Amino acid sequence: MEKDNLKLAYSAAVNRRQLFLIRCLGGSAGKKNFNFQSIRMQSVMSSGPSLEADAVSILRSIIPGLESTKHKGQAGKIAVVGGCREYTGAPYFSAISALKIGADLSHVFCTKDAAPVIKSYSPELIVHPILEESYSIRDEEKSSIAAKVIAEVEKWMERFDCLVVGPGLGRDPFLLDCVSNIMKHARECNVPMVIDGDGLFLVTNSLDLVSGYPLAVLTPNVNEYKRLVQKVLNSEVNDQNGTDQLLSLAKGIGGVTVLRKGKSDFISDGKTACAVSIYGSPRRCGGQGDILSGSVAVFLSWARQCAAKGERSMNPTILGCVAGSALLRRAASLAFESKKRSTLTGDIIEYLGRSIQEICPV
Ligand SMILES: NC(=O)C1=CN([C@@H]2O[C@H](COP(=O)(O)OP(=O)(O)OC[C@H]3O[C@@H](n4cnc5c(N)ncnc54)[C@H](O)[C@@H]3O)[C@@H](O)[C@H]2O)[C@@H](O)CC1
Numbered sequence: 001m002e003k004d005n006l007k008l009a010y011s012a013a014v015n016r017r018q019l020f021l022i023r024c025l026g027g028s029a030g031k032k033n034f035n036f037q038s039i040r041m042q043s044v045m046s047s048g049p050s051l052e053a054d055a056v057s058i059l060r061s062i063i064p065g066l067e068s069t070k071h072k073g074q075a076g077k078i079a080v081v082g083g084c085r086e087y088t089g090a091p092y093f094s095a096i097s098a099l100k101i102g103a104d105l106s107h108v109f110c111t112k113d114a115a116p117v118i119k120s121y122s123p124e125l126i127v128h129p130i131l132e133e134s135y136s137i138r139d140e141e142k143s144s145i146a147a148k149v150i151a152e153v154e155k156w157m158e159r160f161d162c163l164v165v166g167p168g169l170g171r172d173p174f175l176l177d178c179v180s181n182i183m184k185h186a187r188e189c190n191v192p193m194v195i196d197g198d199g200l201f202l203v204t205n206s207l208d209l210v211s212g213y214p215l216a217v218l219t220p221n222v223n224e225y226k227r228l229v230q231k232v233l234n235s236e237v238n239d240q241n242g243t244d245q246l247l248s249l250a251k252g253i254g255g256v257t258v259l260r261k262g263k264s265d266f267i268s269d270g271k272t273a274c275a276v277s278i279y280g281s282p283r284r285c286g287g288q289g290d291i292l293s294g295s296v297a298v299f300l301s302w303a304r305q306c307a308a309k310g311e312r313s314m315n316p317t318i319l320g321c322v323a324g325s326a327l328l329r330r331a332a333s334l335a336f337e338s339k340k341r342s343t344l345t346g347d348i349i350e351y352l353g354r355s356i357q358e359i360c361p362v
């Protein structure tokens with residue numbers, strides 16, 4: 001009896017899978033004819049058609065081709081500022097996701113303690129052990145160390161297409177001072193920044209770091225969003241009027257782009273708002289936001305390249321957010337299909353490649 005039930009469940013799963021493949025392939029695997037209709041339907045159904053971005057078209061339009069004329073670096077050079085004694089997973093997830101999506105180089109600027117650990121996760125990452133936390137230095141050393149940190153980052157800054165600031169950064173006051181200097185320098189160099197995790201803790205307390213900088217993207221989770229709304233709008237989160245509040249928040253920080261993470265991801269630059277509701281995963285394991293920050297950094301860089309060629313008129317930071325969110329959610333859904341309750345962030349990262357391949361086959 002149990003065997004029969006198992007057989008039935010198995011054949012139902014196979015049927016569902018076949019139906020899904022037929023719907024997705026739509027008779028052709030070619031880039032132009034690829035049919036992602038099943039996913040688009042789900043997305044429209046879950047948050048209403050008016051706000052939902054056409055994420056698949058956006059992804060297709062900004063993912064660059066793989067051409068033999070290109071040299072290393074042209075598909076993106078990303079740097080993650082994060083990683084401390086407590087957190088080594090978050091910067092790794094963010095930086096490795098950038099590579100898995102298609103960036104050529106991914107750097108991590110972290111504390112001296114975190115560096116050997118992050119290096120041991122992957123030889124693909126370029127890891128700079130430059131940051132220090134208060135516990136490891138004497139007060140009289142602070143100013144010389146702060147000067148060294150910024151000098152080290154300055155050497156690299158102009159090479160980066162985007163910085164991700166905050167995954168696993170921690171909240172040590174001295175370290176955050178040094179990171180503030182890095183952000184000021186990035187801003188002077190017009191380098192886009194995705195601010196996440198403890199980077200949002202820093203920015204919420206020092207809004208000037210990003211205020212009025214249109215190349216800044218903030219990616220708050222539920223707690224981080226609440227703190228931002230309280231600080232900037234002096235009110236509580238109001239989900240009845242969620243879109244207006246998000247617009248006001250982005251506007252209140254001088255036109256930065258805010259990607260509010262949740263059941264649907266909502267994105268606004270203070271002028272327009274859109275949503276990504278593509279079906280993701282019901283697992284809420286830590287680290288999915290880190291994948292998102294690395295993804296947004298890459299797509300934002302690609303969208304800016306398209307904009308520079310005059311190929312796209314919409315705000316490239318918004319396009320980058322939509323693309324990053326859609327890809328993460330698709331990968332999470334594929335990972336969950338396979339791993340169910342045991343789905344972890346590492347599993348989702350393994351599906352980034354397949355998710356991008358479905359949209360832009362090579
Ligand atoms: N494997 C890893 O290394 C991971 C590390 N992560 C990192 O963990 C850090 C925290 O992210 P969460 O999403 O948990 O942050 P949240 O702000 O959502 O939650 C953290 C919780 O701890 C409290 N908290 C922690 N430190 C505090 C402090 N110094 N003062 C006041 N309250 C404090 C917060 O109020 C909140 O309740 C970030 O740097 C994030 O990037 C996460 O990305 C998950 C994965």
Ligand SMILES: Nc1ncnc2c1ncn2[C@@H]1O[C@H](COP(=O)(O)OP(=O)(O)OP(=O)(O)O)[C@@H](O)[C@H]1O
Nearest residue numbers: 221222261262263265280281286287288289290292
């Ligand atoms: N309730 C939900 N249903 C579906 N997807 C969700 C839900 N909540 C979050 N997500 C997705 O997970 C991604 C990460 O959001 P989450 O709120 O977990 O971030 P986070 O707390 O910063 O993660 P991290 O653990 O990496 O710090 C979002 O981009 C969103 O697409």
Ligand SMILES: [Mg+2]
Nearest residue numbers: 197221289290
């Ligand atoms: Mg987070």
